[in-house]
Amino acid sequence: MPVIPVMIISAFVLLALAAGRLSPADPYAQSLRARLAPPVWAADGSWAHPLGTDRLGRDLLSRIIVVSDVEIEGLKAQALRDKNGAIDEPDFHFWAAAGAFHQRCELD
Numbered sequence: 001m002p003v004i005p006v007m008i009i010s011a012f013v014l015l016a017l018a019a020g021r022l023s024p025a026d027p028y029a030q031s032l033r034a035r036l037a038p039p040v041w042a043a044d045g046s047w048a049h050p051l052g053t054d055r056l057g058r059d060l061l062s063r064i065i066v067v068s069d070v071e072i073e074g075l076k077a078q079a080l081r082d083k084n085g086a087i088d089e090p091d092f093h094f095w096a097a098a099g100a101f102h103q104r105c106e107l108d
Helices: 003-017 060-084 089-107
Strands: none
């Protein structure tokens, strides 16, 4: 069994499970004054936004962390679908949407 890929996947899963606690900033907070801030390795970059900000001033690192948590919800829905075998496609989409909705409500 390849050890390094398993360690990388495990790190991403742990990061996704602890997304709410590890996120350095609010992923939905907008600041037009901080928009398009460069990443920390650029000449004008700062540690306030390590990966920079998007055009609305949202922190990119926080958004990546939160999206990984939503992806875990989708993987749970996929596992449920595979476990039950004959689950209908609309049921799968319902559970995937329910997981994403739960995550959205948890963040707001």
